[in-house]
Amino acid sequence: MLRFNPAAKICRKAYRILFISGFLVCLMARLQSQELYIFTEPASNMPARSLGVRLNNDFYSMVHDGRYTYRLNPEVMWGLNKNIMLHLNGYASNMYEQGFKLEGGSVYMKYRFYSHDDVHSHFRMAAYGKVALVDNPAVLTVTHTHQVNDNGQITEHTENLVYLADEISLNGNQSGFLTCVIATQLLHKLPLSGSFDYVNRWDNLNAKKSPYQSDHGLDYSLSAGYLLLPKVYKDFRQTNFNLYCEFLGSTSLDSHTWYLDVAPAVQFIFNSVSRLDLGYRTQIAGQMTRMSKSSFLVRYEYNFLNIFNKK
Amino acid sequence: MRILFFLSFFFLATASLQAQFSKAELQASGLTCSLCSNAINKALKTLPFVQSVETDLNKNLFTIVFKPNQVPDLDAISKKVENAGFSVAKLWIIGEVKSIAVGDESHLAVNGLNLHFMGVKKQVVNGPARLQVIDKHFVLAKDYKKFSADTKMPCYQTGTMSDCCKPLQATANSNRIYHVTI
Numbered sequence: 001m002l003r004f005n006p007a008a009k010i011c012r013k014a015y016r017i018l019f020i021s022g023f024l025v026c027l028m029a030r031l032q033s034q035e036l037y038i039f040t041e042p043a044s045n046m047p048a049r050s051l052g053v054r055l056n057n058d059f060y061s062m063v064h065d066g067r068y069t070y071r072l073n074p075e076v077m078w079g080l081n082k083n084i085m086l087h088l089n090g091y092a093s094n095m096y097e098q099g100f101k102l103e104g105g106s107v108y109m110k111y112r113f114y115s116h117d118d119v120h121s122h123f124r125m126a127a128y129g130k131v132a133l134v135d136n137p138a139v140l141t142v143t144h145t146h147q148v149n150d151n152g153q154i155t156e157h158t159e160n161l162v163y164l165a166d167e168i169s170l171n172g173n174q175s176g177f178l179t180c181v182i183a184t185q186l187l188h189k190l191p192l193s194g195s196f197d198y199v200n201r202w203d204n205l206n207a208k209k210s211p212y213q214s215d216h217g218l219d220y221s222l223s224a225g226y227l228l229l230p231k232v233y234k235d236f237r238q239t240n241f242n243l244y245c246e247f248l249g250s251t252s253l254d255s256h257t258w259y260l261d262v263a264p265a266v267q268f269i270f271n272s273v274s275r276l277d278l279g280y281r282t283q284i285a286g287q288m289t290r291m292s293k294s295s296f297l298v299r300y301e302y303n304f305l306n307i308f309n310k311k
Numbered sequence: 312m313r314i315l316f317f318l319s320f321f322f323l324a325t326a327s328l329q330a331q332f333s334k335a336e337l338q339a340s341g342l343t344c345s346l347c348s349n350a351i352n353k354a355l356k357t358l359p360f361v362q363s364v365e366t367d368l369n370k371n372l373f374t375i376v377f378k379p380n381q382v383p384d385l386d387a388i389s390k391k392v393e394n395a396g397f398s399v400a401k402l403w404i405i406g407e408v409k410s411i412a413v414g415d416e417s418h419l420a421v422n423g424l425n426l427h428f429m430g431v432k433k434q435v436v437n438g439p440a441r442l443q444v445i446d447k448h449f450v451l452a453k454d455y456k457k458f459s460a461d462t463k464m465p466c467y468q469t470g471t472m473s474d475c476c477k478p479l480q481a482t483a484n485s486n487r488i489y490h491v492t493i
Contacts, residue, residue, distance in 0.1 A: 035344075036344065036346065044341075044396055045396050046396065047350040047354065047394065047395040047396055048394035048395070048396070049394065050350070079396075081394070082393050082394045082395075082396060115341070115398070116452065117340040117341035117397065117398040117400070117451065117452075118340055118341075118400070118451055118453075119338065119340045119371075119400045119451070122340065122341040124341075186341075227344065232369060233345060233368030233369050234368075235368070236345055236348070236349050236352070236366070236368070238345070240344060240345055240346075242344075269344065269345065269346055272345040272346050272348070272349035273346070273349065275346070303346070303350075305349065305350055305353040305354070306353050306354055306357055
């Protein structure tokens, strides 16, 4: 007789994930590499004295009320010098309310502290910090209407139920900070990038954080990507078509719950200055209480190269 | 005899006209996509002495054509590549040379550049010449280590002229000395 064993179940899942990652790694090893990752940042920086603008559109499937919500996330990126870059983000969504509202913003700074370049390989490491300030409620609420029999008189009763999620996300959901270390290795057309960060939640601008939600956690990721087209480059105007696969995980340091997401994505690069990213992210393992277990990303990015150029 | 003397004087005086470097070829390292190549391409085009840049996207090779009669600033080229987020793996300066005798440790001022030949057998270069610059920031870190082990000359470490470069001091435009090999 088979006994239910949760440890064995987790092992089986972990084994499956390892198998899938191994397969992807082998696949990528045979193909051209790409490291303009969709859901994470590589350790490489954008060119110095250049400006990039992004329009990030996130579509979430909410766990607490089953709604599909949308977040608009415009982003400005600035390469200060060859080692330091800065991102400024704004957030607006209908995740916490029925209506669309401005939520807040974040500042992100990345410092590339190690580079070892070779013709066909490189290893780079970078550290980044991010601070987000948002004006959302501290918790998600579900409005629940039901009928109450009050001494034979039936009345409608509405109540707001609080949904407590342990997931900490500084992409517009909560105020807080995170510090991250990234390593990107390109070896004979096999690009792999791993990151590890510590994230800490603060009180939101006008709402104290709930003591029943996680205050801090660890995030980790493994990313790979490859160039599918063109097979042979002819000029800068050729459209590039890239495929990506990323694994994104998180563990709460308070509740000790965790999740692991897989995020496949496609990318088009136009005229070697702009790109269009289409990505899907979904949970494959874990038991953390989350705001959303699957989301879709549509991003457009345009780069203005050398606009702060010193002759 | 007098004619010969004048001829040799003329020959020495026009030594810098014995060679003209019209372009450079650069191999960049650390690149993965055309967006990266374009960042280098656009950065190189902003240099005042650069006439045009051609790119071989498959080999990450950039051909930089210099404007005629302008002194190319090789350090500026390397800086542009590094600011774009990458490094120079190899850089060659290419031009026409008319019968110039070179050997190991010989010095030459060409196109306003002070050149110090390293690891070169005694020979007369005539016709098209392709010199690889082997200074720091022009080769991979591991190659720089290899070249550093081969020489004790302080000028290779500093990139500025020292006692070993004395023959050039009269003709130099600046103290910067580039180390090259064939």
